[in-house]
Amino acid sequence: MTYLRALGRALALAAFALLSWFDVLVELVAFALLCGGLVFFLGPAVEWARGRSARARVLAARWCDVEIAAPYQPEPPEPVRERDGWYRDGNTLYKRAFWIRWQRRLTWALEDPAAEREFGWQLVNPLVTLLLPVAVLLGGPSVLRGYGRWTRWFLGPRPPVDESRKRWLHRHLESLGHQLGILALSVVQFVFSVWQLVVIVGAVPVAAPVVLWSRTITDTLRREVGNWTGVRIARPYLPPPGLPVPRPDGLYQVGKQLYEEPFWPVQQARTRWVLRDRATWRDLAGGGLIPLVSLALVLPTVALLGWGLVGVLTLWVWRPFVSSPVEWLFLPSVSTHLGALAQTPLILAMFVAGLAPTPWLARQQARFARVWLGPTESSRLAQRVERLKQTRTDVTVTQAAELRRIERDLHDGIQSRLVAMGMKLGAVEALVDTDPAAAKRLAAELRAASSEALTELRVLIRGIHPPVLSERGLLDAVRAMALDSPLKTQVTGSLPGRVEEPVEACAYFAVSELLGNAAKHGARRASIELSFADDLLTATVSDDGPGGANPAGGSGLRGIERRLGGFDGKLTLTSPIGGPTKATLEIPCQLDSPPPPSSPKTSTSSETA
Numbered sequence: 001m002t003y004l005r006a007l008g009r010a011l012a013l014a015a016f017a018l019l020s021w022f023d024v025l026v027e028l029v030a031f032a033l034l035c036g037g038l039v040f041f042l043g044p045a046v047e048w049a050r051g052r053s054a055r056a057r058v059l060a061a062r063w064c065d066v067e068i069a070a071p072y073q074p075e076p077p078e079p080v081r082e083r084d085g086w087y088r089d090g091n092t093l094y095k096r097a098f099w100i101r102w103q104r105r106l107t108w109a110l111e112d113p114a115a116e117r118e119f120g121w122q123l124v125n126p127l128v129t130l131l132l133p134v135a136v137l138l139g140g141p142s143v144l145r146g147y148g149r150w151t152r153w154f155l156g157p158r159p160p161v162d163e164s165r166k167r168w169l170h171r172h173l174e175s176l177g178h179q180l181g182i183l184a185l186s187v188v189q190f191v192f193s194v195w196q197l198v199v200i201v202g203a204v205p206v207a208a209p210v211v212l213w214s215r216t217i218t219d220t221l222r223r224e225v226g227n228w229t230g231v232r233i234a235r236p237y238l239p240p241p242g243l244p245v246p247r248p249d250g251l252y253q254v255g256k257q258l259y260e261e262p263f264w265p266v267q268q269a270r271t272r273w274v275l276r277d278r279a280t281w282r283d284l285a286g287g288g289l290i291p292l293v294s295l296a297l298v299l300p301t302v303a304l305l306g307w308g309l310v311g312v313l314t315l316w317v318w319r320p321f322v323s324s325p326v327e328w329l330f331l332p333s334v335s336t337h338l339g340a341l342a343q344t345p346l347i348l349a350m351f352v353a354g355l356a357p358t359p360w361l362a363r364q365q366a367r368f369a370r371v372w373l374g375p376t377e378s379s380r381l382a383q384r385v386e387r388l389k390q391t392r393t394d395v396t397v398t399q400a401a402e403l404r405r406i407e408r409d410l411h412d413g414i415q416s417r418l419v420a421m422g423m424k425l426g427a428v429e430a431l432v433d434t435d436p437a438a439a440k441r442l443a444a445e446l447r448a449a450s451s452e453a454l455t456e457l458r459v460l461i462r463g464i465h466p467p468v469l470s471e472r473g474l475l476d477a478v479r480a481m482a483l484d485s486p487l488k489t490q491v492t493g494s495l496p497g498r499v500e501e502p503v504e505a506c507a508y509f510a511v512s513e514l515l516g517n518a519a520k521h522g523a524r525r526a527s528i529e530l531s532f533a534d535d536l537l538t539a540t541v542s543d544d545g546p547g548g549a550n551p552a553g554g555s556g557l558r559g560i561e562r563r564l565g566g567f568d569g570k571l572t573l574t575s576p577i578g579g580p581t582k583a584t585l586e587i588p589c590q591l592d593s594p595p596p597p598s599s600p601k602t603s604t605s606s607e608t609a
Helices: 003-017 019-035 043-061 097-111 113-139 140-154 168-200 204-229 263-276 277-323 335-353 356-375 376-430 436-464 467-472 472-484 501-520 555-567
Strands: 087-089 092-094 252-254 256-261 488-494 523-532 536-543 571-573 583-586 592-595
Touching: 003 019, 003 043, 003 113, 003 140, 003 204, 019 043, 019 097, 019 113, 043 097, 043 140, 087 097, 092 097, 113 140, 168 204, 168 256, 168 335, 168 356, 204 263, 204 277, 204 356, 252 263, 252 472, 256 263, 277 335, 277 376, 376 436, 436 571, 467 472, 472 488, 472 501, 472 523, 501 536, 501 555, 501 583, 555 571, 555 583
Parallel strands: 488 523
Antiparallel strands: 087 092, 252 256, 523 536, 536 583, 571 583
8 A cells, every 4th residue: 555545545534534523413413302302313313323334344444454343233123013913012012013113223223332432433533533644644554554453443343341350541431421321311301300290280181101101211210320330220110000890880980980981990090000109209309309419420520520631731732832831720830841741740630530439429329319219118018019919810820720731741641651551451461361472562562651651750740840959959950950951051159058949949940941942042052150148049041042032022931920920039131132141030038958968960060061
C-alpha cells in the first residue's frame, strides 16, 4: 500500500466517520421520544445505526487488511402461530405477530453487549479519524492498519470478560456508566409516573391499562439495577384478581349492580386491584424521589471529572497557544511546561477522587431504589399466600396425574406381562408330561419374561423414587444421573447434610428434567452445581445449547415450576437466543441429617461424565 493510497483511504474514512454523529443524534431523538411515551422508534433507530457499523467493518477489512466479524447475538426467531390461529407471548395472546416481533427485536437490539460498545464507537470514532490523515502522513500505511485493529477491538466480537481481572480504571468507569444509566432510567420512570398520575386523577376508567403498561418501565429499572450493581429488586405487586363468578341466574354482581356480561366487572376489579395496591403509589413516589437522589450522587463525580478535564485542556491544550499565563482552580498561574507538569498530579488526583467512590455510589443508588420499588413485608406476605394457593392446586393436579401414570404403567406393562407369564405356566403344566422339550422351551421363555418384568419394575420404581437417592443422598444421586446422561456433565458443590426426602426427590427430578431438555435440544456439555445456605437448597444447571427456552411455552419447564411450587421453590431461567442456558432451582428446606460417607460407586473423583 502506497503513501498516497493510504492517505486517500484515511481521508475517506474520516469523512465516513462523521456520519456516525448523525446516527448518535437519531438514537438520542428516539430515546427522547421513548421518554415521552413513543416507544416504536428506538429499536429501529439502533438497528439502522448498525448498518453504518457494518459498512465500517467492511471498509476496515478492505482498506486496512483487518478482518472483523459481526459481534451481535443471533436474531430472535419469528413468532409461530398456534393451532387456534393466535400468537402467544408468555401468558398473552395476539392476533398478529407484529407486537411480539417488535418486542423481541427491541430486546435483542438493546440487551446485546455489542450495542453499548457500538454507541461508544459512534461517539469516539469521528474524533479519532479527524487525526487519522495526519497520522498516516507521518507514519505511513502501518498507521492505517493500526486503525483497523482499533476498529476491530471496538466493533468486533469479544470473549467473555472475567470480572475479577478488570483493571481499576475499567471497573470504576463502568460503575460511573452504571450511575448515569440508573439516572437516565429513573428520569424515564419519572416521566411515566407523571403520566400515570394525570390519568389516575383525570381518567380513572383507563387508569388500569396505563399503570400496567407503565410498570414495564419500572421493571426495566429493577432488572438493570440488579444487572449493574448486584442489588436485586423483586416485583412488589399484588397478584391480579381472578375472573368474576356468575350468580345462579347467570348475571355478574358488583356491589349492588348486576351485569349481563363479565367485561365491566373485570374492568372494575382490575381498576380496584391497581389503585388499592400500595406498590402503585410507591412506584409514583419513587419516580419523583429516585431521580433526585441519583442526581445528587452523580453530581460530585461529574463535577470532579469535569474540573479535571478542564484542567488538562487548560494546562496542555490552551496554554501553549496563548502568550499570557493561565490559571486553573485557584492555583498559581502557569506559563511554562514545568509549571504545568507540577500541577498535573493535582488533576490526576481529582480524576481518582471522582472515580474512586463510583461503585459505592452506584450501590447506594440501587439500595435507595429498592426502598421504593421493592416489596414491603405485607406485599411479600400477600404474594406468598397467593403463590401457595396456586401451588396447592398445581400440586393436587400433578399428584393426580402422577398416580394415573403409575397406574397406567402397572396396568399396561407389568400386569400384562404377569398375565402372560401365568398363561405360559399353565401351558408348561400341560406339556411337562406329554412334551418335555416344549415345556423346557416355555420355561426358558418364562425366565426371560420374568427378567424383563423385573427390569421394567425397577425402572418404574426409579421413576417413583430412585433407590440411590434414599441410600446415598441428593449429591451422589445427581452424580449417578450425570454418569448415565448422554451429555458430558460436570457435577460440583457440596451439601452439609441430608435435606428432607421430599425436597431431595423434587430437586432430583427437576435436575433430571433439565438435563433431558438440554440433551433433546442439541447441547453437548452441561454442568450442575449444588449448594445449601441459609435454609435454601440451590441447584444450578447450565448447558451450551442453542438457548431460547421459555417456561411459558408449555414445555417441561412449566412442569418443573409446578413441582417446585409445592415446596415454595422457584425456577430462575436465563436462556438468550444462541445460548448458553442457565437454570437455577431454589427450594427452602431444612437439613434432615449429616451427610453419609462417600461411595465410590456414585461419587466420582472427576465429577465428569
